[in-house]
Amino acid sequence: MCGHPNFLENFDLNTKETINLLAIESSCDDTSAAVLIDGKVVANITATQLDHEKYGGVVPEVASRQHNIHIGMVVKEALDKAGIAPIDLHAVGVTQGPGLMGSLVVGVAFAKSLALGLDVPLIGVHHMHAHILAHLIDEPKPEFPFLCLTVSGGHTQLVVIRSYKEMEILGTTIDDAAGEAFDKTGKMLGLPYPAGPHIDRLAALGNPVFTFSKAQMPDFDFSFSGFKTSVLYFLQNQTQKDQDFIKNNLNDLCASIQMTIIDMLTAKLIRAVKSTGITRVAIAGGVSANRGLRNKLTELATIHGWDLFIPSFEYCTDNAAMIGINAYFKYLDQNFETQDMTADPRLAF
Ligand code: KG4
Ligand code: ZN
Secondary structure, three states: OOOOHHHHHOOOOOOOOOOEEEEEEOOOOEEEEEEEEOOEEEEEEEEEOOOHHHHOOOOHHHHHHHHHHHHHHHHHHHHHHHOOOHHHOOEEEEEEEOOOHHHHHHHHHHHHHHHHHHOOOEEEEEHHHHHHHHHHOOOOOOOOOEEEEEEOOOOEEEEEEOOOOOEEEEEEEOOOOHHHHHHHHHHHOOOOOOOHHHHHHHHOOOOOOOOOOOOOOOOOOEOOHHHHHHHHHHHHHHHHHOOOHHHHHHHHHHHHHHHHHHHHHHHHHHHHHHHHOOOEEEEEOHHHHOHHHHHHHHHHHHHHOOEEEOOOHHHOOOOHHHHHHHHHHHHHOOOOEOOOOOOOOOOOO
8 A cells, every 4th residue: 555646745634625536436236425524425426227127237338338438527516516626636536446346446447547547546446345334334333342243245244343444254144145145136127226125125025934055054154045046946846846936936935045145144243242352333234224224233232232333225235435434444544555556356354
């Protein structure tokens, strides 16, 4: 990590100058730009790519082409909304990884060019750190240390957060992520991609009357492949007997799938609280938008006396505001990148 040579000559954190920061997120299929003034989010604009629905999943080539189309307009809209001209920016933050290479490259190349042209620092942000640090955007903010269950389309992690840059992964998935478990089982039910929000909606209309297998993983790790296979075999079996089985039981199937995933996630969270003694508990990532998960955690927090932190819906799925808050902390630490920074699909945590 190196400083920005010209900028650092004049870098003085004691100046009372307002810090205008632009953040860009393009790790998967959402193109997002945010503007933060002194760490406060004043614009957070996201273009969601709808093309993937017809392919039943994110097609990397399509995603990067769509980022190319959207990125300039999304950045302009965020700047306009914030009332900030590019020349007034003090730094540009961007998701460096992990994510899809072709998607990340669009955001990283755009951010590098902008930082170079404006002669301001470039800041690289880890996408999964950012999901967690979204909790530090608005009040109430968890004090350190806190535990976070980060559940997205690509990751499932249980993390201890000791400061904005000291994070320890206690457990992770050994196969599918929780969001994938929603999306893949939802696909078996004929639901559009991403199926998570559809399962969430339909589950509220049904009852969890079906039982699927839950992996018994050691320690704090997760596994969803056995569960996925058990849903597949169950559906194959039932539709052999009644070809309308899925149609006639859709809401109950969604409720049962959702409850099984939630049970697997919360079992590990309870274990992590017991083992660490940390009772400040947060959830993050796209799956944290799930109402069943939110309700279950609210119940658990009351039973076990946890301080529970649930992000607003705006900050659950991918967004640039979360990249911005992480970039802002890095800005205060003068933790900058040079122009040789590259997008890294497997960026280490
Ligand atoms: O964090 P995110 O936007 O992107 C990644 O970094 O992966 O997460 C996307 C994932 C998808 O798998 C989507 O189905 C899931 O989050 N998701 C949900 C809900 N909203 C989004 N899963 C369950 N219930 C929801 N309401
Ligand atoms: Zn994400």
